[in-house]
Amino acid sequence: MSRRKSITVEGLAHKHPVPNACRIGNLIISGAIHGVDPATHAMPVDLLAQCANVFANMKAIVEAAGGSTENIIKMTVYLRDRDNRGPLNEEWLRMFPDAASRPARHSQPLLVDGPSLIQCDFMAVIGEAQ
Numbered sequence: 001m002s003r004r005k006s007i008t009v010e011g012l013a014h015k016h017p018v019p020n021a022c023r024i025g026n027l028i029i030s031g032a033i034h035g036v037d038p039a040t041h042a043m044p045v046d047l048l049a050q051c052a053n054v055f056a057n058m059k060a061i062v063e064a065a066g067g068s069t070e071n072i073i074k075m076t077v078y079l080r081d082r083d084n085r086g087p088l089n090e091e092w093l094r095m096f097p098d099a100a101s102r103p104a105r106h107s108q109p110l111l112v113d114g115p116s117l118i119q120c121d122f123m124a125v126i127g128e129a130q
Contacts, residue, residue, distance in 0.1 A: 005023045006019035006021075006022055007023060007028070009057075018031055028065045030061055030122050032078075032121055038053075043116065047118060051087040051090070051091045055091040055095050065124070067127075069096070075121070075122045076121050078107070078120065079110050082109060085107070
């Protein structure tokens with residue numbers, strides 16, 4: 001039996017045969033998380049709405065893996081316009097309000113075609129190794 005467990009959230013599944021995240025023991029690592037609305041599969045046109053969806057989708061994925069947003073230790077954010085971090089920071093502070101307990105974060109340029117203005121991935125550690 002494989003120690004590796006694929007995590008796929010309905011409404012957020014990739015077009016390709018790739019899970020949203022993978023868990024081995026107490027470590028969870030996600031793939032790319034997009035700003036798509038999981039109910040409608042539509043991508044909002046504005047950054048504020050995409051940011052809200054990215055953080056909600058990240059929460060859904062870490063919870064599907066058996067964790068919570070409190071378990072996230074690193075988040076990498078990919079932005080089309082790295083000078084426009086206002087909407088990102090609004091959602092960041094909403095999800096991680098305690099300045100003494102925030103994950104590490106790094107931003108990179110988003111170099112993909114299409115309507116995405118933001119994407120992210122994360123690493124989380126939950127409970128004890130299984």
